[in-house]
Amino acid sequence: MKSLSLTATAAIAIAAAYTAPATAADCKITVGLVMELTGPAGEYGKAGAKSVEMAFDDINKAGGVRGCTLTTDTRDSQSQGNVAVDAATQLVQVKKVPVVIGGIISSVSIPILTSVTAPAKVVQISPASSSPTLTTLGREGKTNGIFFRTITSDALQGIAAAKYAIDQGFKKLAVIHVNNDFGVNMFKEFSRAYKAMGGEVVSVTPYNEKQSSYQSEVTAAMNGAPDALYLISYPVDGATIARTWISQGGVQKFLLNDGMNSPDFIDSVGADYLNGAYGTSSGTSPTKSTEYFNANYKSFSGGIEPSNPAADRAYDAGAIAGLAIAAAGSEDPAKIREAIYKVTDAKGEPIYAGKEEFAKALKLIGEGKPIRYEGVIGPVQFDQYGDITGPFRLWKIADGKVETAGEMSADEVGKIMATVK
Numbered sequence: 001m002k003s004l005s006l007t008a009t010a011a012i013a014i015a016a017a018y019t020a021p022a023t024a025a026d027c028k029i030t031v032g033l034v035m036e037l038t039g040p041a042g043e044y045g046k047a048g049a050k051s052v053e054m055a056f057d058d059i060n061k062a063g064g065v066r067g068c069t070l071t072t073d074t075r076d077s078q079s080q081g082n083v084a085v086d087a088a089t090q091l092v093q094v095k096k097v098p099v100v101i102g103g104i105i106s107s108v109s110i111p112i113l114t115s116v117t118a119p120a121k122v123v124q125i126s127p128a129s130s131s132p133t134l135t136t137l138g139r140e141g142k143t144n145g146i147f148f149r150t151i152t153s154d155a156l157q158g159i160a161a162a163k164y165a166i167d168q169g170f171k172k173l174a175v176i177h178v179n180n181d182f183g184v185n186m187f188k189e190f191s192r193a194y195k196a197m198g199g200e201v202v203s204v205t206p207y208n209e210k211q212s213s214y215q216s217e218v219t220a221a222m223n224g225a226p227d228a229l230y231l232i233s234y235p236v237d238g239a240t241i242a243r244t245w246i247s248q249g250g251v252q253k254f255l256l257n258d259g260m261n262s263p264d265f266i267d268s269v270g271a272d273y274l275n276g277a278y279g280t281s282s283g284t285s286p287t288k289s290t291e292y293f294n295a296n297y298k299s300f301s302g303g304i305e306p307s308n309p310a311a312d313r314a315y316d317a318g319a320i321a322g323l324a325i326a327a328a329g330s331e332d333p334a335k336i337r338e339a340i341y342k343v344t345d346a347k348g349e350p351i352y353a354g355k356e357e358f359a360k361a362l363k364l365i366g367e368g369k370p371i372r373y374e375g376v377i378g379p380v381q382f383d384q385y386g387d388i389t390g391p392f393r394l395w396k397i398a399d400g401k402v403e404t405a406g407e408m409s410a411d412e413v414g415k416i417m418a419t420v421k
Helices: 008-017 042-061 081-094 106-120 132-139 154-167 181-196 215-221 235-247 263-269 288-301 311-328 333-342 355-366 410-419
Strands: 028-035 069-076 099-102 123-126 147-149 172-178 200-207 228-232 254-256 277-282 349-351 371-375 392-398 401-408
Touching (some): 042 069, 042 355, 081 106, 099 311, 123 311, 154 181, 154 254, 349 355, 355 371
Parallel strands (some): 028 069
């Protein structure tokens, strides 16, 4: 199935339709969600969808947006770009949503952006798509300035991972990475920094998703007697690869990307085999929002842990979208885009997650005053390309649990980046 694109005429018509305010008869404002509810990234998408719903529920309990209820129309991308484009096209062309939240993974978010939201100039917010390609598209003027994400770019995370690998004594690494935009770019950025710091990549093996077996890929990766395996993957395929690596006698030392910070991955591989596993994630700067979210999310979501990699930043994506719609005063995507910067204004009144805080925010918005949403992941601020900067969490797996081992600040990453050619 081919990706669909909007014509310029359709895009103009869609944009014009947004200027109409919500009517009293059906006072609901619908935001589109395209989430990976099934497929390799299904665990993340389910968590992300619940987080957005929780943020909207908190805003609605605080009085809603202009007296209207925020609601979601959630579509399953099945972790596939072409399916995601079809879903987003329906949301934009038929449902005429002013904002699309999603996808989770970059190979879903990028085709939504290039084929649907950017041509239609409809705001898109991704909670977890970290590919550097998204920044490049912004710099090249191909996003129409409508794309935002509440996760740091892999260009930065790759550098943090390289330093963490060296610090753990991993001087020689085998690499197995998913063969998509995320995996290719993550390895590219990591490799540059790792080699500059004296590390050696002894083998590089890309893999295609959703295979029943990865025996040939693992066999190829074992060449060169590595100190550890750097596995850039998702929980389902990653667990299959890790089990195969272990069964074939691979060293039980691992470097993992953010998505592998997952109870499902640990349970599937076996905790006893992962006590030598280390990883990096886009970090947080804890706020009152973090405390609120950690205390309430599991109950709201029906049992999903708040430590799920997509959960915290998806709540922030939902909160920012909802507050921006309120601040925009309409469902005009252009006004919502500008309002995103107003509700994350560094000079604004600090606002945190939850009903009471959102009630305060809506009051200030009604008075025309700026606010600064300080989210679950920390104070959020976007640059002109919709990117954020922030710290990186360094973690390890010990006795079946993910434990924080340290933090690497954005400044530290920046200093390393300046030395990498």
